[in-house]
Structures are given as C-alpha cells and as structure tokens.
Amino acid sequence: MRTPPQRGRRQGRTTSRELILGSARKLFAEHGYAATSLREIARDAGVDPAMVHHWFGGKEELFNACVELPADPAQVLGHVGELPAELRGEALLRALLTLWDSPAQPALLALLRNVTGSKAQAALIRQVLFKRMLALAMAGLPGSAAELERRGVLVASQMIGLMVARYLLRAEPLASAGHDELAALIAPVLQHYLTGPLPGTGSAVPGTGHG
Amino acid sequence: MRTPPQRGRRQGRTTSRELILGSARKLFAEHGYAATSLREIARDAGVDPAMVHHWFGGKEELFNACVELPADPAQVLGHVGELPAELRGEALLRALLTLWDSPAQPALLALLRNVTGSKAQAALIRQVLFKRMLALAMAGLPGSAAELERRGVLVASQMIGLMVARYLLRAEPLASAGHDELAALIAPVLQHYLTGPLPGTGSAVPGTGHG
DNA sequence: GCAGTAATTCACCATCTGATGAATTAAAGC
DNA sequence: GCTTTAATTCATCAGATGGTGAATTACTGC
Numbered sequence: 511m512r513t514p515p516q517r518g519r520r521q522g523r524t525t526s527r528e529l530i531l532g533s534a535r536k537l538f539a540e541h542g543y544a545a546t547s548l549r550e551i552a553r554d555a556g557v558d559p560a561m562v563h564h565w566f567g568g569k570e571e572l573f574n575a576c577v578e579l580p581a582d583p584a585q586v587l588g589h590v591g592e593l594p595a596e597l598r599g600e601a602l603l604r605a606l607l608t609l610w611d612s613p614a615q616p617a618l619l620a621l622l623r624n625v626t627g628s629k630a631q632a633a634l635i636r637q638v639l640f641k642r643m644l645a646l647a648m649a650g651l652p653g654s655a656a657e658l659e660r661r662g663v664l665v666a667s668q669m670i671g672l673m674v675a676r677y678l679l680r681a682e683p684l685a686s687a688g689h690d691e692l693a694a695l696i697a698p699v700l701q702h703y704l705t706g707p708l709p710g711t712g713s714a715v716p717g718t719g720h721g
Numbered sequence: 722m723r724t725p726p727q728r729g730r731r732q733g734r735t736t737s738r739e740l741i742l743g744s745a746r747k748l749f750a751e752h753g754y755a756a757t758s759l760r761e762i763a764r765d766a767g768v769d770p771a772m773v774h775h776w777f778g779g780k781e782e783l784f785n786a787c788v789e790l791p792a793d794p795a796q797v798l799g800h801v802g803e804l805p806a807e808l809r810g811e812a813l814l815r816a817l818l819t820l821w822d823s824p825a826q827p828a829l830l831a832l833l834r835n836v837t838g839s840k841a842q843a844a845l846i847r848q849v850l851f852k853r854m855l856a857l858a859m860a861g862l863p864g865s866a867a868e869l870e871r872r873g874v875l876v877a878s879q880m881i882g883l884m885v886a887r888y889l890l891r892a893e894p895l896a897s898a899g900h901d902e903l904a905a906l907i908a909p910v911l912q913h914y915l916t917g918p919l920p921g922t923g924s925a926v927p928g929t930g931h932g
Numbered sequence: 933g934c935a936g937t938a939a940t941t942c943a944c945c946a947t948c949t950g951a952t953g954a955a956t957t958a959a960a961g962c
Numbered sequence: 963g964c965t966t967t968a969a970t971t972c973a974t975c976a977g978a979t980g981g982t983g984a985a986t987t988a989c990t991g992c
Contacts (some may be wrong), residue, residue, distance in 0.1 A: 519969040545755035546866050558971050573939020636890055663892050664906060672881020679847055694920040695875060699910050709905035729987020730939040768940050
C-alpha cells in the first residue's frame, strides 16, 4: 500500500501544456477572463496550478496563448478582396463561418467573450478586427474612405451580431443553421451594406468620385 | 489637530445608496461583473465596503439592482406591435435607440456586458430578450410561428450587433451617429428581416397561411 | 430631551487569488 | 552509468475578495 509516486516528471510524452491550453480555452470562453481562475483551469486539466506558470508564465500570457489564432485572418479573408464586388457579401460571410466552425473556434470564443468584456487588449483587438480584417474584405471597392469606413462598420455590426447570437447566446434557429441557410438569409444584407444604396451616398457603387 | 469624527451616521440627507448604485453601474459596465470588486465600487463611491452589504446584501443583489431597468420594456416597445407591418423596422430601431440614450443606459450597458459574459442570469435574460421583447415587436405579423421566430432572431442579431458596435466597442462612425442617420442606414435591413422575402418562405408578408 | 432606529465605519474572518522556490522524479546527452 | 536538463508537485507567500458583528454617530417619534 505504498502511495504511488506523485511528485516529479511523468513517464512518456508530456501533454500538460496542451491539456492546460484546452481547459483554459474552454473556461475562458465559458466564464470570461476575470471569472476564470488558474486553479480552476489546472483542476480541469488534471494538473498542478504551478504548471500553468511553468508553461506560460502567468494568467495574462496564458490568455494570450489561448487566443493566438491557429489560422491567419489574412489567409482566410485574402481571396475575398479579389472577388468582384457583388460576390463579396456571401464570400465574406462564408469565410467567417468557415473560420468559426474550425479548430479555431475555442480561441475565437474566448476572444469574443473578452472583446465585449473590456480587457486591456480589447483596444488592440478592435483595431485588428476593424482596420485590418475589414480593410482586406473591402479592398478595391469604389467610394471615398469615409464611405467605405461607414459601409465597413455596418458590415461588422451585422457580423458581430450574428456571431454573438449564434455562438455566444446560441439562439435558435441561428445556432444550428447550416452555412448555406445562413448565407441565404444574411449575405444579402451584407451585400447591401457593401455595395447597396446608402443615405448620404449618391448611388450604389458609383464608378467615379463621390459627388 | 483632532481627527474629525468618521464613524457614525452623517449629517443631512443620506446619498450612499445612490452613490453606490452609480459607481456600481459604471464599473460593472466598464469591467464586467467578475472583474469588479465590491471594494473598488465602495472606493469609487467614497464609501465603506460594508455599506454595500448594508444597502444591498451582497454582490449578486447589487448587480441585480444595477440592471433593474428604470423603464419597462413593454412600455417602450408596446406601441411598435400596433403599427402596420411596414413601419415596424424603423419604429423598433428608434425605440431601442431611445431606450439606450436615456437614463437607462448604464443599466443596459452593465446588462449587455454580462449577457455576452456568462453569468447564471444570462439564460433568464436571453429568454426575456428573445421571447418577450421580440414577441411584443412581432405581435400580429403574418406567418407561421417558426417563420416568425426566424425573422425575430435575425432582427435581434442585427440589433445586438448594432448595440455592441455602438455602445461596447464604440466603433465610429456608428458610435456618434444620430438616431436619424442610424434609422436611415439600418431600419431598411430590420424591415427586410421583418417582412421582406426570405429563403424558405414563399413570399413576403403572405396574407394567409404558410403554404 | 429622551429612547429607539437608521446610517456609517472599523476590525476582523475564512477563503481564494496569482505567484514563487524548493524538492522530486524522469528523460536526454554523452 | 553518470550528469545535466526538463517536467511535475508541494508548501507557502502576500494580497485581495466577499462577508459579518460590533461600535459610533445622527436623525425621528414622542
């Protein structure tokens, strides 16, 4: 009845880092950053709390590692900016859905929960989201910078709303709808925001100038 | 150089309860529920932490008091359900904006931050939001229950996205746009979701039946 | 003006938090 | 096979957290 050796290195391949990352992504996404403790993460991962510090250095760094996207947004959205204007609404939506329904989802969820909560990072994330990702999607569209910014933020508002409703609130029937159905329902609105007529804008997709 | 008496009741009218509520709404809205401590709230209100317990009983109860809406949603949205279908998009949006740009804003902000974070309350809030408020706005519209639910959740997705972008992320130019401008930009989309043609639906606003 | 009650702060408590350093065990290098 | 290095747990820290009970002061009813 010897107590089995607990301290010290385990045999075989080491998995603690991945276990911690998995539990952390899950719990950060579920409860948010502040409401998730390192000890809770460690417990969920079946590991000593000190391991978190060993592998990541601290809570902040762990969170950063959690939201490190396994996919490059530029790669996911890159081709959208090369499509003809009238196809971008649907392409943008499908790119976003594909990204979300991929291994990146836990990271994105953790991110989304904490964009709307206000961590220090939030400002940076906003900037990346709005300036970089949207810039990619709207590259080459006609119109003044101000008009494109306005169109972009409208697109973003609908996409954020969809993500919140589908992945955070899990509101049916959005939560379990397939990509095709969502594309049919929402892509027309995105397309409208991208290239449709807007008040304060002379025409839809004007060829030259702004007035 | 006597230390002025600090303990005991203060002279004049008592304001602590309101001070605490104000600070709590502000801080809950700013940092979220979990990241806001009672002591921080008390410090901000210039009051002893024990006052929070005296007036509210605990953190949970304080939060509940914070999100107690100063306006009755039914009152704000009631008349929307009585308008002809083709006017409801704009009316709904304006009702929401009016509610937000009112003394209720801090409470709503605290609420929104913690709907997307996941407190225990969240499920209840979702239910109230989706089933009750949307039900009011969609009362009397034609179509099957399933279709109305789908239209409703689409409407909600756009409105949530707008609220998040405008009030949480403060993304320009949405954040500082006036009601008229927002109505012109977004009401058509809400109207489209409410009564426009949707895939899986025979026609727009069918008069009778569903197929 | 005296008694009761309400408002306020203080001094604590148990618990949890993120974090550190040492001890222990296994793997890797040679 | 011995040494070095990496992985793991333990014991522990200082500080913050939500919460409680008593002491102190002012207002209120009579």
